[in-house]
Amino acid sequence: MDRLSCLKVLHIVRSQTVGGSTLSALRQAEAEYSLGRQVQFWGWLHQQKSDFDRLAGNYNFPVKRVSGSQLGWGLLRTYFNANICHLVHFHTGLARISPRLQALRPAIAPQIPVVLSLRGPSAFEPHTTSQWRQKQLANSEFVDAVIVLSELERQVQLEAGIPEEKVFVVPNIMEPPPSVTMSQTPWRDRLHISPDTPMILFCARLTPRKNPLATIAAFRQILPRYPHAVLVVAGTGELLASCQEKAQDLHNSVRFLGYVEDVAGLYAEADVFVAASAAESFGRTAMEAALAKTPMVLGKIRPWMDYFTHGCHCEFADPQDPTDLATTTLRILDNREYGSQLAENAHQVVLSRFGEPAALTALSQAYKYALFPTKNRGKK
Numbered sequence: 001m002d003r004l005s006c007l008k009v010l011h012i013v014r015s016q017t018v019g020g021s022t023l024s025a026l027r028q029a030e031a032e033y034s035l036g037r038q039v040q041f042w043g044w045l046h047q048q049k050s051d052f053d054r055l056a057g058n059y060n061f062p063v064k065r066v067s068g069s070q071l072g073w074g075l076l077r078t079y080f081n082a083n084i085c086h087l088v089h090f091h092t093g094l095a096r097i098s099p100r101l102q103a104l105r106p107a108i109a110p111q112i113p114v115v116l117s118l119r120g121p122s123a124f125e126p127h128t129t130s131q132w133r134q135k136q137l138a139n140s141e142f143v144d145a146v147i148v149l150s151e152l153e154r155q156v157q158l159e160a161g162i163p164e165e166k167v168f169v170v171p172n173i174m175e176p177p178p179s180v181t182m183s184q185t186p187w188r189d190r191l192h193i194s195p196d197t198p199m200i201l202f203c204a205r206l207t208p209r210k211n212p213l214a215t216i217a218a219f220r221q222i223l224p225r226y227p228h229a230v231l232v233v234a235g236t237g238e239l240l241a242s243c244q245e246k247a248q249d250l251h252n253s254v255r256f257l258g259y260v261e262d263v264a265g266l267y268a269e270a271d272v273f274v275a276a277s278a279a280e281s282f283g284r285t286a287m288e289a290a291l292a293k294t295p296m297v298l299g300k301i302r303p304w305m306d307y308f309t310h311g312c313h314c315e316f317a318d319p320q321d322p323t324d325l326a327t328t329t330l331r332i333l334d335n336r337e338y339g340s341q342l343a344e345n346a347h348q349v350v351l352s353r354f355g356e357p358a359a360l361t362a363l364s365q366a367y368k369y370a371l372f373p374t375k376n377r378g379k380k
Helices: 020-034 049-056 073-081 099-108 130-142 151-159 187-191 212-222 240-246 248-253 263-269 284-291 322-334 336-354 356-371
Strands: 008-015 038-045 063-066 087-092 114-118 145-148 167-169 199-203 230-234 254-258 272-275 296-299 315-317
Touching: 008 020, 020 038, 020 087, 020 356, 038 049, 049 063, 087 356, 114 356, 145 151, 145 356, 151 167, 167 356, 187 230, 187 263, 199 212, 199 263, 199 284, 212 230, 212 240, 212 248, 212 322, 230 248, 230 263, 240 248, 240 254, 248 254, 263 284, 272 284, 272 322, 284 296, 284 336, 296 322, 296 336, 315 322, 322 336, 336 356
Parallel strands: 008 038, 008 087, 038 063, 087 114, 114 145, 145 167, 199 230, 199 272, 230 254, 272 296, 296 315
Antiparallel strands: none
């Protein structure tokens, strides 16, 4: 029998909100539970506590919210010594790793294997500074294995000086969206967009890194050829007012939806998905679009360039160049058969690289490294 088959894992997520990172960690825990592992999940949250409590009822394993005062290595040591858990899997952004826990780890519970999933965009930190490198190395000493979402993130950790054998790439588990039920009104009907009207989708937080203003500027260049096209903007953020002002004279051609839960329906009904991001740690929205078989125009950045090939899976464009974004989008709108082939190819890539089996295999490798024999155990 696989030594990991009866593993007892305590997942802890520290986050400000119940967002994509929390949901991805829960999905990972759910996949482990389906393998027969004994799983517990703690949410160490600062906001949206009621949202998390509602979410907790959707799972067959224990999911509960804890406060900082409830969480400490003394409690985790009790769990470990009582054989309630074999391993702690800590999910957090780089900036939210608790110095208190780092300080307590060597003195109180060096025997507890700890795996750290860095779910924040550490690739965008000022990692050339000595302060950043020192922080990363301190994190490395705090845990037995470090998990990142992409090869780009792994490279960043190695540049900080973390040993190569200690860093594992475990992508988010991506799955095809559920089928639209009869009770769900199609988005085009809700927005009064006819089936033959080109619908371009931007789905992300409205922040400088996501480049929504460049997307709106690109859309202006598309309108002369497709005057009835509609740009649907799903998301909110610090640039919302600027985006609305930028698109004010375009009237009903640009629709701002704010935060949307039913993103799967939007992807399925869009003719082109445009993601003009200047930087991504994993790029989840592109994976969601690919799973929905929506043709994509993506910023020419890693990690997307690690996953997809221009002209085979998507069209790449300079995310800072509205003309390039418009040209690539028009290439898909002008040739729907070409766009459909891109979408089908990208769909197969995501299923093979980011499905549950691939993610769990990679996760098990990280767990094995943390659990079995560890010559450095006790030297933290």
